[in-house]
Amino acid sequence: MKAYIFPGQGSQFPGMGKDLYESSVSVKKMFDMADEILGFSIRYEMFEGTAESLKATRITQPAIFLHSVAKASVIDNFSPDMVAGHSLGEFSALVANKTLKFQDALQLVYKRAIAMQKACEMNPSTMAAVLGLEDSVVEQICASIDNEVVVCANYNCPGQLVISGSIKGIDMACEKLKEAGARRALVLPVGGAFHSPLMEPARKELEDAISTTEFFQPICPVYQNVTTTAITDPEEIKKNLILQLTAPVKWTQSVQNMIADGAVEFTEVGPGNVLQGLVKKINGSVATAGS
Secondary structure (H helix, E strand, C coil), X not given: CEEEEECCCCCCCCCCXXXXXXXXXXXXXXXXXXXXXXXXXHHHHHHHCCCCHHHCHHHHHHHHHHHHHHHHHCCCCCCCCEEEECCCHHHHHHHHCCXXXXXXXXXXXXXXXXXXXXXXXXXXXXXXXXXXXXXXXXXXXXXXXXXXXXXXXXXXXCCEEEEEEEHHHHHHHHXXXXXXXXXXXXXXXXXXXXXXXXXXXXXXXXXXXHHCXXXXXXXXXXXXXXXXXXXXXXXXXXXXXXXXXXXXXXXXXXXXXXXXXXXXXXXXXXXXXXXXXXXXXXXXXXXXXXX
16 A cells, blocks of 8 residues: 655755656646735745745744645655655645645645744743653653643654753753763754744634535545544534644654555655654665655
């Protein structure tokens, strides 16, 4: 069975999508539609923007989404048996399996980006990558930080987690993690504590938008970040998408469940190949870059 996987924030790069735009009439139309929906030229930001300008959340999220969906649209005989996306990538996955229309998903992605940016400004916060410790050890240390928000946010692969929370809490946790034997506990250059309770204002804002968007019966299951299991019910998909902003991204568990359910080939669709590397680390399965 073929699984298509879609990356999230952090996979952007200057010039992203230009080759697709120049080689496909349908992709050109998709980019033109995106410019109209967003009210600014995302095409310009993607093709001409710098690495620094592409880091702005309001630019990063629609850019990665657009690149991923455009790339999927030009894959020959695109017929997924299952899909999954890492955080933001879940929206691309839901377009790929026909749960969401492209236009609706792009609007949700942009609203999500703006809501997350506002939440970051309300509560200064951050994230840190943790390498070389068991999940349970990281979880225990996060729980031991008193009077601060610190949680596991991304279960990327065995031995590689990202924690999220207040700036003071993350600093305290990093010290404890190093003392516990972490190979690295490094604060990341991000705007806020994504996938933590500090994103609650953004979750509430996005809930209104998601609740009024039409979700369709998918052509194949999506393995969502929140549940890690195969979901095909549109209402359940909607509920999990709302929860995603404040819940951890359980990527390791999602990939393990996809393998258990018969996935033998993983194709990453979008900028970069980060997920391809994670899949290999999770279980050594075959992972290929999307064409």
